[in-house]
Amino acid sequence: MSNPMFESVCKEIFPFWDKISESDREYICQNSHDALYPKGKNIHDSSECSGVILVRSGSLRLYMMSDEGKDITLYRLYRGDLCMLSASCVLESITFDVFVDVEEDSQCYIISGPAFAAVSKRNPDIRIFALETAVSRFSDVMWVMQQILFMSMDKRLAIFLSDESTRTGSDVITMTHGQIARYMGSAREVVSRMLKYFANEGIVEVSRKDIKILDKKRLRALAL
DSSP states (O other): OOOHHHHHHHHHHOTTGGGSOHHHHHHHHHTEEEEEEOTTOEEEOTTOOOOEEEEEEEEEEEEEEOTTSOEEEEEEEOTTOEEOTTOTTTOTTOOSOOEEEEEEEEEEEEEOHHHHHHHHHHOHHHHHHHHHHHHTTHHHHHHHHHHHHHSOHHHHHHHHHHHHHHHHTOSEEOOOHHHHHHHHTSOHHHHHHHHHHHHHTTSEEEOSSOEEESOHHHHHHHHO
16 A cells, blocks of 8 residues: 555656556555655765655755766755756666755655666656756756856856845855855865955955845946
């Protein structure tokens, strides 16, 4: 007997749910579980097929890492978002390595990767959904690559601060220089120098643990 909680969630998020057999629906639910993850925990690395992750609360960060240990944020997931890149056994054509860290205390539903892959082999609608879900995130990845390759550092930082302010609804960005550098794929020293420049121009006020936006108009102008 499948768990009614997972049955309800799967019906909510999967457009193919009513098209697959009752036995496949039950199999997916039997191989699902909920999990509470603390801030800072790594819940997926390149060596495993962690499964399909649905964020119910909190936020996750997906990133790539170089051989030298430098990482760059690809995108973040929030309530209601689904992660397919953590289920490499489902998307065998996705060959690059991604990592998933918990940005803030999060509740997630996890569907076993091997179980989801087994059911998807019998149901083309599931394979199509999985691929479309993964591909839909590539625009976010391409935006990150475009910033790194073609934009100046002051513009990238202005975009980052503006986006964070919009996301949180606050003029105070509660992040260290090191955290910002990691999200932007840059060095902490470079971010610190640029923040100092912004501060000297009266655009922001900088402290050790946060950045307060003082002049939104000028910050937006830099981001254009």
